[in-house]
Amino acid sequence: MQTIVLATQKGGAGKSTLAISLALAAIRAGHNVRLIETDTQGTLSNWKRRRPYAAPIVEPIYAAREVEQRLQSLGREGVTVTIVDTAGGITAATNSAIRYADFCLIPARPSIADIEATAATLSVVRAWRKPFAYVLNQTPIRSAARLAGAENLLGDEAALDAADIVARPVIVMRNDHQDALIAGLAVCEHAPGGKSAEEIRALWQWVDARLGNASTARDAPIVKELVETPKILPAMAALPSVANDSARFLRVLART
Numbered sequence: 001m002q003t004i005v006l007a008t009q010k011g012g013a014g015k016s017t018l019a020i021s022l023a024l025a026a027i028r029a030g031h032n033v034r035l036i037e038t039d040t041q042g043t044l045s046n047w048k049r050r051r052p053y054a055a056p057i058v059e060p061i062y063a064a065r066e067v068e069q070r071l072q073s074l075g076r077e078g079v080t081v082t083i084v085d086t087a088g089g090i091t092a093a094t095n096s097a098i099r100y101a102d103f104c105l106i107p108a109r110p111s112i113a114d115i116e117a118t119a120a121t122l123s124v125v126r127a128w129r130k131p132f133a134y135v136l137n138q139t140p141i142r143s144a145a146r147l148a149g150a151e152n153l154l155g156d157e158a159a160l161d162a163a164d165i166v167a168r169p170v171i172v173m174r175n176d177h178q179d180a181l182i183a184g185l186a187v188c189e190h191a192p193g194g195k196s197a198e199e200i201r202a203l204w205q206w207v208d209a210r211l212g213n214a215s216t217a218r219d220a221p222i223v224k225e226l227v228e229t230p231k232i233l234p235a236m237a238a239l240p241s242v243a244n245d246s247a248r249f250l251r252v253l254a255r256t
Contacts, residue, residue, distance in 0.1 A: 001075030002211050003082045005101040007125075010117035011088030013107040014137040016043035017177050019085040023056050024186035025204035031081040034074055036061055038097060039087035050184030064092035071100040090120055098124055103211055104132040105167065110139050133210065135203070136170040168206050169199050 004022070006015040016039070023033045035058045037044040048058040061067050067084075074082050084101070086094040098104055104125045108114040118134065125132045172195070180190035188197040 001079050001082060002102045002213075003071055003084065003097075003100055004103050004105060004207065004211075005084045005086065005094075005097045006105045006107060007086045007094050007098060007121050008106050008108060008114075008118055009089055009120040010108075010114055013088075013109060013114060014171075014177075015039075015107050016047075016085050017181060018105070018107055018135065018137060018171070019044065019083050020047060020181070021177070021186050021188065021200040022204055022207065023081075023083050024188050025200050026081045026083070026208075027056060028188065028201075029204065029208065032079050034059065034079045034082045036067070036070065036082060036084045036097075038062055038067060038091070038093040039085055041087065044085055047181060047184055050182070052184060062093055064096040067093050067096040068100060071097070090124055095124060098130060099128050101128075101130050103207065104130050105135050105207070106132060107135045107137040110136055110170075131210065133165050133167045133207075135167045138173040139170045141172055141174075167203060169202050171199050171203065172196070 006019050008015065019035060023035050026033045033056045035044055035056050037058055037060045040062055042060070044058045045060050059070065061070055071082060071084075084097045086097055106118050106121055106125070108118055122132070174194075174196045176187050176191045176194050176196040180187045183190060187194070187200055191197055
């Protein structure tokens with residue numbers, strides 16, 4: 001079994017959405033995937049409750065000792081890839097997950113605040129001598145200069161060539177990611193032909209190659225796509241964008 005840990009000091013970098021997206025990309029590449037949630041905010045658990053399909057299993061585990069024990073046991077259950085979504089900051093559970101990781105992904109938006117906040121996570125990753133890469137996430141469309149600057153800063157932060165430690169491709173900020181999350185889907189299920197799904201598939205292949213695997217992506221989905229748009233999507237679309245917070249979301253659920 002191979003374990004991928006998504007960790008970063010700063011909240012809001014998109015760890016949970018990336019964990020979900022990569023999990024489904026790995027499943028479609030033929031892996032038996034388990035998602036572990038160590039963040040008490042519960043984004044993965046909430047997504048799982050909205051999900052119309054059984055796979056992947058999400059396990060909320062918050063105690064550091066239990067994280068260690070579970071990661072050591074999952075391989076015996078036939079799991080081939082475990083993806084761990086961690087809380088912002090450096091917690092005992094995050095430290096334990098990184099300790100048992102085969103690869104660490106450090107998501108960061110292309111801003112100086114996000115990049116500076118990766119230093120604490122990088123120090124833990126290096127303390128455990130784990131292979132890692134940054135993922136430039138939620139990047140604006142048509143921002144080549146900003147992305148180039150961010151990549152250079154990340155390379156300087158890690159004292160390495162950015163080409164070696166910045167994952168490809170960058171993940172552009174598009175509505176598909178949030179629409180999929182609302183519906184309990186991954187972006188490759190919600191809009192399989194879209195650019196966001198294409199980027200996630202390419203990112204999974206990049207990570208898989210860094211893990212030393214011979215990745216063979218499958219075009220056919222492992223489950224049937226939804227035959228109709230989930231009712232929650234038009235209900236959310238009718239809301240003003242500024243009002244799309246969790247409280248309004250719960251009221252929409254109650255009405256649909």
